[in-house]
Amino acid sequence: xxxxxxHLEPPKGWMNDPNGLCCFGxxxxxxxxxxxxxxxxxxxxxxxxxxxxxxxxxxxxxxxxSPDCRWDKDGVYSGSxxxxxxxxxxxxxxxxxxxxxxxxxxxxREGNTLRGVSTDGRHVLEKDLLLxxxxxxxxxxxxxxxxxxxxxxxxxxxxxxxxxxxxxxIVLRYQSMxxxxxxxxxxxxxxxxxxxxxxxxxxxxxxxxxxxxxxxxGLESEEYRYQNVYQSGYAPLKENEPGPFTEWDMGFDFxxxxxxxxxxxxxxxxxxxxxxxxxxxxxxxxxGWQHCLTVPRxxxxxxxxxxxxxxxxxxxxxxxNAAVLGERSDVSTxxxxxxxxxxxxxxxxARHLHLCYEQEKGLLRLYxxxxxxxxxxxxxxxxxxxxxxxxxxxxSTSLEIYLNDGETVLSTRYYPQDGPxxxxxxxxQGQIWPMGGIEVKNLGT
Numbered sequence: 001x002x003x004x005x006x007h008l009e010p011p012k013g014w015m016n017d018p019n020g021l022c023c024f025g026x027x028x029x030x031x032x033x034x035x036x037x038x039x040x041x042x043x044x045x046x047x048x049x050x051x052x053x054x055x056x057x058x059x060x061x062x063x064x065x066s067p068d069c070r071w072d073k074d075g076v077y078s079g080s081x082x083x084x085x086x087x088x089x090x091x092x093x094x095x096x097x098x099x100x101x102x103x104x105x106x107x108x109r110e111g112n113t114l115r116g117v118s119t120d121g122r123h124v125l126e127k128d129l130l131l132x133x134x135x136x137x138x139x140x141x142x143x144x145x146x147x148x149x150x151x152x153x154x155x156x157x158x159x160x161x162x163x164x165x166x167x168x169x170i171v172l173r174y175q176s177m178x179x180x181x182x183x184x185x186x187x188x189x190x191x192x193x194x195x196x197x198x199x200x201x202x203x204x205x206x207x208x209x210x211x212x213x214x215x216x217x218g219l220e221s222e223e224y225r226y227q228n229v230y231q232s233g234y235a236p237l238k239e240n241e242p243g244p245f246t247e248w249d250m251g252f253d254f255x256x257x258x259x260x261x262x263x264x265x266x267x268x269x270x271x272x273x274x275x276x277x278x279x280x281x282x283x284x285x286x287x288g289w290q291h292c293l294t295v296p297r298x299x300x301x302x303x304x305x306x307x308x309x310x311x312x313x314x315x316x317x318x319x320x321n322a323a324v325l326g327e328r329s330d331v332s333t334x335x336x337x338x339x340x341x342x343x344x345x346x347x348x349x350a351r352h353l354h355l356c357y358e359q360e361k362g363l364l365r366l367y368x369x370x371x372x373x374x375x376x377x378x379x380x381x382x383x384x385x386x387x388x389x390x391x392x393x394x395x396s397t398s399l400e401i402y403l404n405d406g407e408t409v410l411s412t413r414y415y416p417q418d419g420p421x422x423x424x425x426x427x428x429q430g431q432i433w434p435m436g437g438i439e440v441k442n443l444g445t
Contacts, residue, residue, distance in 0.1 A: 001287060002396045002418060005334040005437030006318060007273065008050055009292035010034060011060060011444075014041035015048070017200065017256035018270045018293055020081035023263055024088045028052040029121050030270065031064055031090070032293065033078060039290045045075035045095070050440075051121055055296055055314050061122045062444020064090075071096065071112045071129050078146040078200060078256065082156075082179065089179060090116035090124065091158070093145040104142065106165060111144045113160070115180065130182055136172065137184065141165050144172065146200045148258070149179070158182060159201040161214065169198035169216050173240075188212060188240045195219050195231075200256045203237070206267055207301040212237045213248070215256060224383040229277045232257060234307060246306060250382045251366060251401070251410035252280070252374075259299065268296040269309060273398060273411055280376030283415055284397070292398060294411060308406040311393055319433040329432065330420040337392040337423065339430025345387075348424040349394065350416040355401060357387045357427075366401070366410050373414055384408060390428065393435075 009015060013036040020031035034048035035041050049064035065076045072094025079092030094112040102108020113131035116124040136144050143163040150157055156176040163169060171188040188201075195216030202213040213234040219226045225247065232255050235242035248257055249271065257271035274291040282290050297309040315336070323329075325339055337347070346356040352370035357363070364382040368374035384403070391402040401410040423432065 001284060001415065004292060004395045004398060005435065006295060006315070006393075007292040007395050007398050008058065008440070010036075010048060010289050011442055012039070012288050013037055013290075014039050014043070015289075015291040015293070016041065016272050016274060016276070017078045018258050018272060019047060019078050019092065020090050021258050021260035021268075021270060022081040022083050022088070023260070024081070024083035024121050025086075026053075027121060028055065028262075029081065029088070030293070031081070032272075033076075034063065036063065039285045039288055041290070045077060047076050047090075047092070049122060049444075055312050056317065056438045058438060058440045060440060060442045060444050064118075064122060065092070065116055065124050067094075069094070069127055071110070071114055071127070077111075080148045080150075080258065082149050082151065084179075086119060088118045088121055089149075090118060091130075091147040091149045092116065093147065095145075105163070106141055109142045111142060113147050113158075128180060130180065131174075135182075135184070136160075136162070137187070139164050139166070140172070143197055148202045150203070157203070159188070159203050161197065161199045161201050163197040167196040167218075168193045169195040169214075169218070171198055171201045171212065171214060186240055188237065188242065190242055194245070199230075200232075200258070202257070202259055204259055204267065206299055206307065209301060209305065210237045211235065211307065212242050213257060213259065216245075224381055227380055228252070228255075228275055230255060230275070232271070236305060248309070249409045249411050250380055252278075252377045252380060252412040254294065254411045257294075267299045268312065269299055270294055270296050271411075273413065280374065282375050282413060294400060295393065297406075297409075302407060306407055309409050310402055310406040311391070311400065315393065315435075318436045318438070320435070322431040322433045325425050325428060325430045325432050327424060327426060329423045331423055331432065332420045332434065333394050333396045333416070334435040334437065335394050335423075336433045336435055337390075337394070337425070337430065339390055339425065339428030341388055341390070341427050341429070343427060345390070345427030346425070347390070347392065347428065348422070349399070349414070350421040353399070353412075353414050355390075355392075357384070359387070364403070364408075366412065368414075373416060375413065375415055377412060380410060382408060382410070
């Protein structure tokens with residue numbers, strides 16, 4: 001089974017949430033939660049680190065933060081980064097578990113908020129304890145985590161995902177004048193319960209509108225929504241109350257996204273191309289690694305206020321000469337496929353991975369007819385009244401699908417045999433390109 005060409009994945013071990021996405025010191029920095037010695041993810045959590053001179057040329061530098069102090073001894077959990085001149089501040093949750101008979105929800109753990117200080121983005125020089133459970137509202141459980149920190153109008157802001165003692169998901173808000181001393185400033189919540197825990201919050205402005213990205217756990221699965229174990233999406237925000245919730249990705253493998261701003265002003269989103277507690281498995285475990293990140297996605301707002309996601313524009317520089325999309329082709333991964341349709345269409349990869357759209361029903365389906373190709377994945381269904389554009393980026397074991405200029409996105413892992421795979425396309429007019437890969441140099445261990 002080949003390594004991937006344009007998705008960041010760990011050299012070994014387990015990868016999950018992207019963290020600390022930022023630009024600092026003339027480089028793009030991508031941190032991620034990491035179990036370096038255990039591809040099944042059963043070990044403790046570190047932060048691994050990639051840095052890029054651009055979005056096509058990367059270096060893996062190894063472990064950036066370890067669970068090495070009293071306040072994070074049971075895991076360096078998710079967080080974010082703020083670059084200030086020649087110093088990078090890494091905000092994260094330090095996990096601490098007590099020995100004893102605890103439920104670890106109402107008691108038995110600490111979710112401490114810490115700050116690591118770095119001058120090169122690769123090494124943390126010191127750690128500061130900022131908040132402990134005693135600094136969170138009294139109605140919160142012991143599940144408070146994943147600080148996202150940003151500066152606006154000279155004021156430092158922090159949002160934290162939380163679960164109340166009554167089992168409601170909320171987001172806590174804090175403010176600071178120096179990034180070190182914080183005071184509680186309120187909460188973001190819905191009028192009625194929407195899941196028992198909100199993880200990985202991200203509060204940002206896009207084209208003059210404010211949005212909250214978060215990952216609610218505990219939503220009941222529906223036929224066309226909330227089909228994963230845990231969900232990930234965004235909502236417009238007004239006066240600390242989220243509006244309608246829209247899922248970022250309707251596929252099998254997407255969670256814990258984070259956004260950041262490039263020097264040219266683009267807001268990019270990167271997500272974990274995986275899913276916690278999923279029933280399906282990934283055969284790369286036997287090879288010593290598991291999971292990857294999505295490609296960076298450029299965000300924009302449609303006329304209706306819905307966020308569009310499209311792959312970073314630099315991907316086209318990886319493409320070779322285009323060929324006309326025919327009904328049947330044998331191609332090698334990686335490749336890109338782009339087409340338009342005026343009605344029903346279908347695309348089948350490796351004979352058993354199907355993307356089918358039925359216009360009359362307004363139904364889009366992504367499904368596997370062979371369990372081995374999908375590693376046990378089954379079907380995802382999307383209610384889609386219109387679907388006239390499709391873009392697919394196919395890596396050796398990852399597929400990202402962008403529909404209607406990125407208004408709907410589906411991501412999945414798949415595991416074809418090495419060598420060319422069959423591509424069958426019906427009802428689509430377009431092109432298919434062979435692709436090259438990004439450059440990733442391994443400088444770490």
